[in-house]
Amino acid sequence: MLGRLAPRAAAGDMHRFSVAPMMDYTDKHFRFLMRLLTRNATLYTEMVAANALYYTNRHAAADATADSMIPRSLATNAESIESPCVLQLGGSDPDVLAEASRMASTYHPFTEMNLNCGCPSERVAGKGAFGAALMREPALVAELCKAMRQGGGRPTTVKCRIGVDDHDSFEELQRFIATVAERAHVSHFIIHSRKAILSGLSPEQNRKIPPLIYEYVYRLVEGFPGLRFTLNGGVLTYEDIDTHFERCPTLTGVMVGRAVLDRPFYWSEVDSRLHGRDNPGLNRREVLAAYGSYCDAEMERTDPSRQRSLRNLLLKHALNLFAGEPMSRKYKQRVEALRQRGDVSVSAILSEAGEQLHEGVLERRPGSEGQVAADCSDSVLIGREMG
Numbered sequence: 001m002l003g004r005l006a007p008r009a010a011a012g013d014m015h016r017f018s019v020a021p022m023m024d025y026t027d028k029h030f031r032f033l034m035r036l037l038t039r040n041a042t043l044y045t046e047m048v049a050a051n052a053l054y055y056t057n058r059h060a061a062a063d064a065t066a067d068s069m070i071p072r073s074l075a076t077n078a079e080s081i082e083s084p085c086v087l088q089l090g091g092s093d094p095d096v097l098a099e100a101s102r103m104a105s106t107y108h109p110f111t112e113m114n115l116n117c118g119c120p121s122e123r124v125a126g127k128g129a130f131g132a133a134l135m136r137e138p139a140l141v142a143e144l145c146k147a148m149r150q151g152g153g154r155p156t157t158v159k160c161r162i163g164v165d166d167h168d169s170f171e172e173l174q175r176f177i178a179t180v181a182e183r184a185h186v187s188h189f190i191i192h193s194r195k196a197i198l199s200g201l202s203p204e205q206n207r208k209i210p211p212l213i214y215e216y217v218y219r220l221v222e223g224f225p226g227l228r229f230t231l232n233g234g235v236l237t238y239e240d241i242d243t244h245f246e247r248c249p250t251l252t253g254v255m256v257g258r259a260v261l262d263r264p265f266y267w268s269e270v271d272s273r274l275h276g277r278d279n280p281g282l283n284r285r286e287v288l289a290a291y292g293s294y295c296d297a298e299m300e301r302t303d304p305s306r307q308r309s310l311r312n313l314l315l316k317h318a319l320n321l322f323a324g325e326p327m328s329r330k331y332k333q334r335v336e337a338l339r340q341r342g343d344v345s346v347s348a349i350l351s352e353a354g355e356q357l358h359e360g361v362l363e364r365r366p367g368s369e370g371q372v373a374a375d376c377s378d379s380v381l382i383g384r385e386m387g
């Protein structure tokens, strides 16, 4: 099905719009769903802990069955579906990151590798001493990026905040970027435009409470004309994206996270609006059918002991497909009711729940007249622990 869809943008454009890495969400199934809506957006994996990969690999040397221990967050679809896809790694040991990058790129030809320097969670930035904690150590970040590039043989980028705790001046951010760019030849930075506060705030609060300061990103773009910057944080609409490109025409791209989870179908015009290409053009009925068939196939090749949790995950990704449309709540209630019954396939659940929607909503194609303004007040997203 995907093979018949619109062509992809040239590599130079691939960063114009990207879907943020989001733990517990941007797995291979969510990425498959997103590919039904856009061929050109760059998709990120969830953060994969380098340690998890590294120790799997060492174990695998001694145990041929250890393949099954590949972290769930590393699982991918075929390259023709995923690409362009960026693997995000988290870690703070150059040897471990080099080996994890090598192993990951053997497993799948990711377009790029990205180092997480923005996650504020206690497990990552506290005990783990990586994620946002790395913003205090630009020289180490440079070492880590070099190791990742050597190990994985892929371009390596950094996703960071504009600062961490009291290290939040523009000058410190500038020093961080300059050090990493000069020492490791990293040329692309993705900036979540708020600082991280490492004690006292949960990851979720850390995505809301520290104020967004887009001005820092604009100033980086102006101050480092040889580097590329992607702006992230608080982008909700195409109009927001236009505003950033108008204010800062040489900005490389914009990355969107929660607004994609909250209303995925809204972003089915990314290819035409941001890449000047045809949209895949599927209506919601076709998206439900294609995603449903994919889910059934995934269920079939999964061990029965893991099918229940997989089914829940697959359905979670499709819950917000009708966000903002009349009857969307009914759709979600129907999915929920059918989910309780173990004997109904995912495709049947989605198809039956979809019938709660008006015909016009199911049939409406991206970009056609009458798109109802989204109202995400009934978002049911749960479990947003990272970031």
Ligand SMILES: Cc1cc2nc3c(=O)[nH]c(=O)nc-3n(C[C@H](O)[C@H](O)[C@H](O)COP(=O)(O)O)c2cc1C
Residues within 6 Å of the ligand: 020, 021, 022, 023, 024, 025, 046, 047, 088, 116, 118, 119, 159, 192, 207, 232, 233, 234, 235, 255, 256, 257, 258, 259, 383, 384, 385, 386, 387
């Ligand atoms: C549920 C959830 C999980 C996240 N997991 C990650 C992650 O694994 N790696 C990362 O760099 N950022 C993670 N983030 C942060 C997002 O990538 C993004 O930087 C943040 O949500 C701000 O963008 P937004 O305002 O468009 O959502 C996560 C965010 C959410 C909501």
